[in-house]
Amino acid sequence: MVRRIFPSQKGLAMNEIRTEIRVAPRQTAPTPAGLSFERLAPALGAVVHNLDLAAPLPDTIIQAIRDGLDEHQVLFFRDQTLSPAQQRDFAARFGELHVHPVYPQHETVPEIMILEYD
Numbered sequence: 001m002v003r004r005i006f007p008s009q010k011g012l013a014m015n016e017i018r019t020e021i022r023v024a025p026r027q028t029a030p031t032p033a034g035l036s037f038e039r040l041a042p043a044l045g046a047v048v049h050n051l052d053l054a055a056p057l058p059d060t061i062i063q064a065i066r067d068g069l070d071e072h073q074v075l076f077f078r079d080q081t082l083s084p085a086q087q088r089d090f091a092a093r094f095g096e097l098h099v100h101p102v103y104p105q106h107e108t109v110p111e112i113m114i115l116e117y118d
Contacts, residue, residue, distance in 0.1 A: 035061060037068045037075070046072035053080045053090050062093050084109040 037046040046068060051061070069075055082090070088111045091097055097111040106112035 035064050037072060039072065040076075044073035045076070046074070047076045047078060051077065053077055054082055054086055057090075057093070066094065084112045088112055 034050040036049045038049060039046050048065070048068065051057075051065075065075070084106045085108075088097065088109050091111070099105065099110045100113055104114040106114060
């Protein structure tokens with residue numbers, strides 16, 4: 001819902017107009033095997049539900065994730081337990097992976113960068 005608030009409302013100054021945007025979280029249409037995306041914000045971001053990334057994923061699920069990424073721009077996969085190799089293998093389903101020449105890497109899976117903040 002978009003609502004404009006004009007100066008005569010809420011005691012605003014005469015030259016002040018404010019726009020409020022309120023979007024309730026919603027579930028998008030279900031995708032294969034019950035996979036769903038919960039929108040987090042109007043512009044971008046969704047949480048992916050009903051998916052175990054450690055399990056073998058068919059091409060239909062990968063395509064549904066790709067479609068979700070196209071629509072939401074950022075996806076969050078909560079409560080996942082993946083080894084570094086499983087994370088690499090999942091990421092490789094979306095394209096060629098890059099081994100960064102400078103950032104530290106996982107000791108056995110060089111496609112996984114170690115990003116730390118102290």
